[in-house]
Amino acid sequence: MSVMKITARRLIATTSVVALAASVVLVGGMNSANAATAKPVTGGTLNYYTHAEQFPNLDPQRIYTGRDIAFLGSYVMRTLVSYKPVPGKDGATLVADMATNTGVPSNKAKTWTFTLRPGVSWEDGKPVTCADVKYGWSRTFATDVYVEGPAYPLSWLDIPQAKDGSSAYKGPYKKTGQALFDKSINCSKDNRTITFNLSRTVPDFNYYLTYLAGGPVPQAKDTGDKYDLRPMSSGPYMIKKYAINDEMVLVRNPNWKKSSDPIRTPYPDDIVVTFGMDEDVRDQIDLEDQIPNGINMDGLQPSNNVAFFEDPTKKNRRMNNYDPYTTYLAANNSAGHLDCLDVRKAVFFAFDNQSLIDLSGGLTYYGEMGDNPVKPVIGMD
Structure with a gap:
């Protein structure tokens, strides 16, 4: 091995x-x-x-390995914050990615607010919104579908527990407890500012947002379990082909803008992974x-x-x-x-x-x- x-x-x-x-x-x-x-x-x-034969997962809410977070986070998926893309100790520095800063804590770090940069968009040209980030978070609560990936949101967000100790919110597909979830994450009227309301103080909450699981998913494009085979791109490359035991081909995302992305500089025209x-x-x-x-x-x-x-x-x-x-x-x-x-x-x-x-x-x-x-x-x- x-x-x-x-x-x-x-x-x-x-x-x-x-x-x-x-x-x-x-x-x-x-x-x-x-x-x-x-x-x-x-x-x-x-x-x-x-x-x-393949990547373990492509669905952002399921990705939990350092290699795959680095690979897909560099090319395909963006997050509110990221690590500075430099070698050495400075590479552990948190920097803004889709957000305008690394987050504003309040209420003893039980409330965190982020504002999206202008110009951040999906591969189809539609803007990435607060609602997309919120929806991405909601998918983690569908534990009957998503058994992989980080589970921090289930204990961090200010959502009460059910009698069995699980979250009273069951995710966007069942919609049980939807109102409780909606209170825990708020979007501004212009759909660019997102506020997370936590059940306890989490001083390093913004570091969690470097995980792809804390990133956006457009609800209209969510195919549930099948999203793992073809996620939408918010990064400089998008998936042209993904075939198990064959190859993945990434090509340039025509709707990615360097002006909205201070992290990535996409040099190759395409990226091929042979499985x-x-x-x-x-x-x-x-x-x-x-x-x-x-x-x-x-x-x-x-x-x-x-x-x-x-x-x-x-x-x-x-x-x-x-x-x-x-x-x-x-x-x-x-x-x-x-x-x-x-x-x-x-x-x-x-x-x-x-x-x-x-x-x-x-x-x-x-x-x-x-x-x-x-x-x-x-x-x-």
Whole structure:
């Protein structure tokens, strides 16, 4: 299993046998002659390739992996706020995206207000409105449809609970508790200013809005569960083709305006993601530098890491950095499986953790043992 596959997903488990503080190994197939000195030039095709058959999700309310938030948030979907698109520590700085600022808190940070920039539009030319953002938030409450994605809105918005402890609002399809939801998010008369009313103080609420799940969806274009196959674009590119185990093709969104977007500078004319690529073929592309402007979304197989990463001619086409994720090996503790605590303890102490790490690339290319689910590089509250 490749490193990026393991570390790019957020794997949640109630019982873990081993936790790995894994590092990210990213491999880019950019033409090595130009990688270090080339300046961005408008035009051409940017090629991504992966062994995966598809993206886990394209529906913004379902997307929860760092890789997919970064990819789709860079090209297709915008949010009220975003992170500054620069390397290093400054890349953790919050900046305005669709909104005019990073939000105005009041009422002890239980109320947050944002105003949309003029000129922000969908791929069909219609403006992105407060109602679109509000509707996007409402979809998270349809928990019978959307089981993936961040669930913070369910506990943050000032909406009472039902008798079973769930939200009294059941989402835009059932409309149960709709009036309660409408009180929790208000839109101005011009449909450009949105106010979130929270049940408690959330001082870092605006950071949540970097998630695509906090972004807009136009109600008229919502196809429910099928929206996961063809979401609308508010970014510089839109989806021309998406075929599982084949490819995704992104082309320029003719209704995106640079004047309304301080974050993105779209250089390529189109972006192609090739799915289902054989892992040996994928690795050979990187080892032989076969595809100009190509990016391996997975990382290499462990057997090829040394050949690639210790080759000085490839130093400008690779990254090997810590990511913010911890990988778990989870035990199924349901009845009839590992439901005995003593058995789980035995498995835990007998499991050869180091062999798993060595098989996956060792300390240099995979990671080190963790002693709890929180990554050492992440500060604890």
